[in-house]
Amino acid sequence: MATIKDIAKKLGIATSTVSKGLNGAKDISEETRQLVLDTAVEMGYAVKRVQRKGTHKVCILIENMEYNSIDQFGYEIIVGFKLAAARRHFDVTVLPTNLNMQAEEKYDSFMLKNGFCGAFLLGFSLHDDYIAQVHKTSVPTVLFDNVIQNRHVGSVGTDGFEGIELAVRLLADGGHKRIALLNGAKNSMVTQERHDAFLESMERHKLTVDPALVQNGWFVADCAKQHVAHFLEHGATAIVCASDLIASGVIAELKRLGKRVPEDVSVIGFDDLPIAQHLCPALTTVRQDRVSLGKSAFMLLEELIGGVSIGKLLLRPELIIRESTGPCPEKEAPKIPQKSLYF
CATH class of the missing domain: 3.40.50.2300 (Response regulator)
Known part of the structure; x- marks a missing residue:
């Protein structure tokens, strides 16, 4: 494992200069300090510092x-x-x-x-x-x-796979077949995971995935404005959202377009942020225990x-069922009581 002497020897400088560079002393140049730090990392000195007891x-x-x-x-x-x-x-x-x-x-x-x-x-x-x-x-x-x-x-x-499965299962049990997914940003691993989970869950429940009903947005409410009308044009009766913020935007946009939630379209979020229970209607969502x-x-x-x-x-996620989900408008189904479900 590299020592201060090893770093000094490689750089051709005094060990005292290396020590100053590693400890943030003010009497050496920023360029020298950065050179010392980069060389220390390259030689594995960082590992020693990380593992030091205490x-x-x-x-x-x-x-x-x-x-x-x-x-x-x-x-x-x-x-x-x-x-x-x-x-x-x-x-x-x-x-x-x-x-x-x-x-x-x-x-x-x-x-x-x-x-x-x-x-x-x-x-x-x-x-x-x-x-x-x-x-x-x-x-x-x-x-x-x-x-x-x-x-x-x-x-x-x-576990996003469990979370999405809980959401799709609830909607499938309510008779929904035209289920949309409004996902998050494309350059995110969790976005890809929820996309894959949605496809698997739809297949598991013998439901057909319409590519027009699977869209990427951003993890913000405003992205709903770009997609909700498109989902309605393609017959969506339920929308699964990658976050509660997205879901809040979806509910607002549905209302603007004259649609009732959940009588016309059911909406499910993901996260269970404090805003979820204060939306109108209160949001059914997949809870992440953030603490x-x-x-x-x-x-x-x-x-x-x-x-x-x-x-x-x-x-493990938990499905919190509130008022934003109900049976498919094309099929009468018993009203789902408020409760929590686990996978």
């Missing part, structure tokens, strides 16, 4: 996810992570990132420079620089809803820091 400083890096209030998706995940970390006496730093920051400084160098022994990455897309870089990282890292084949990297999430997701992410990260390689940890 190092308890980790970070949550967030890209493209809101988290400042309880109504936002990331809030409870971070709360759960911090609760679990506090019990184990870990310090947690929450850092919003962007593409410019990722382009300016390499992931491993950033972690080494700031003394972090591990990280939880939230909201990152497949095209983000840091996602590309963690393929080769030696820093213990946990991803949310992304999977990478690296023994130092684990993944946490909710438990955060706790599980910390548990997984701590194991990775301890040298235990864990690939993927999935929580």
Whole structure:
């Protein structure tokens, strides 16, 4: 394993300069410090720092996810992570990132420079620089809803296949055959997972998938305006949405077009954000236990820091049935009571 002397020898500089570079001293140039950090990472010094006994400083890096209030998706995940970390006496730093920051400084160098022994990455897309870089990282890292084949990297999430199956089963039992899927952004692993799950679930229930009823949007309410009229033109009696925010937009657009929910069209969301129960009608949705997701992410990260390689940890979803779903208008069916269903 590389030492400070090894790094100094490779760069042809004093060990004191290497030490200053690794510890953020102000009396060396930024260029020299970055060279020291990059060389340390290349030689494996980051692994030594990560595994050093007594190092308890980790970070949550967030890209493209809101988290400042309880109504936002990331809030409870971070709360759960911090609760679990506090019990184990870990310090947690929450850092919003962007593409410019990722382009300016390499992931491993950033972690080494700031003394972090591990990280939880939230909201990152497949095209983000840091996602590309963690393929080769030696820093213990946990991803949310992304999977990478690296023994130092684990993944946490909710089983989307079970969640979509619960949604499709409820609609199929209510006589719906023309079921649409309004999915999230294309450059997301979870979007692809929910797409595949939808196709499998429809086939399992002997329902035909109309390609015109399977569309990608964004994880925001406004995307519904581009797709709901199209779904209605193709005979959709139910719409499964990849998030509650998308579902809120779908309900608003259906009302604007003069359609009743659920009498004309049933709507199902995904996440069970606080807004779900306050929509009119209240939203049937697939619940992700976000506090438990955060706790599980910390548990997984701590194991990775301890040298235990864990690939993927999935929580089970729960279907919360409210007023936005009902029988297909072409088929009378008994009213479905409000309750929760598990897979």
